Amino acid sequence: MARGKFITLEGGEGAGKSTQCTALAAVLRDQGLEVLETREPGGSPGAEEIRELLVHGSAGRWDAQTEALLVFAARRDHFVTRIEPTLSRGAWVICDRFADSTYAYQGYGRELPLEPLRALYRFTIGERQPDLTLLFDLPVEIGLARAAGRRGAAERFESLTSVFHERVRQGFLAMAAAEPQRFAHIDATQPLEDVTLEVRRSVAARLGVPL
Numbered sequence: 001m002a003r004g005k006f007i008t009l010e011g012g013e014g015a016g017k018s019t020q021c022t023a024l025a026a027v028l029r030d031q032g033l034e035v036l037e038t039r040e041p042g043g044s045p046g047a048e049e050i051r052e053l054l055v056h057g058s059a060g061r062w063d064a065q066t067e068a069l070l071v072f073a074a075r076r077d078h079f080v081t082r083i084e085p086t087l088s089r090g091a092w093v094i095c096d097r098f099a100d101s102t103y104a105y106q107g108y109g110r111e112l113p114l115e116p117l118r119a120l121y122r123f124t125i126g127e128r129q130p131d132l133t134l135l136f137d138l139p140v141e142i143g144l145a146r147a148a149g150r151r152g153a154a155e156r157f158e159s160l161t162s163v164f165h166e167r168v169r170q171g172f173l174a175m176a177a178a179e180p181q182r183f184a185h186i187d188a189t190q191p192l193e194d195v196t197l198e199v200r201r202s203v204a205a206r207l208g209v210p211l
């Protein structure tokens, strides 16, 4: 059985990641593929417990290093118990945020150096990378307004400043420019249906599935 493909969705708050994650999982399932739709932080029972620590409470609850270690602890549990076993039995995994969010939020946003974060990636995940990373890019203010319009209480990261979110955005853009073979840059200001279409086209072109 061929190994499944691993697709990650990245971008700031309110960019449309979760909406597009569900839509993409549905079109891939229509093609007869088995798909695990998952998210970070979280995605496995152990990692969801760590997620609670990360997304609730005051913005200053954790310093940047502690936050990075919690994120990678959650990621390893998720990867080892769910992502890797799913890929190795030939199913696809679509993950709403993954390691690029750590580089963007704790690295560019909280201004931790990137190299220790990359070392933590190697320590917890190893050499494997996503087969495709969809970056949903849009101006910070539009994203935060969309996120605020969503149902439910604002989460911890949404309460950080626009300056922080702008660093996060620029970080994602820099990473996408540095790794164009892995990243597909998607203009998330487009109407929802147009974004959905662009996602399907990117996945079809990059991963060779007829969508």
Ligand SMILES: Nc1ncnc2c1ncn2[C@@H]1O[C@H](COP(=O)(O)OP(=O)(O)O)[C@@H](O)[C@H]1O
Pocket: 011, 012, 013, 014, 015, 016, 017, 018, 019, 020, 146, 147, 149, 150, 188, 189, 190, 191, 192, 193, 195
């Ligand atoms: N292209 C779009 N145009 C307008 N609104 C959108 C678009 N994509 C998503 N939304 C809406 O914006 C809000 C945030 O979308 P969501 O998928 O939760 O973003 P994220 O997971 O990236 O934070 C939701 O209410 C969603 O319906």
Ligand SMILES: [Mg+2]
Pocket: 017, 018, 019, 096
């Ligand atoms: Mg989301």
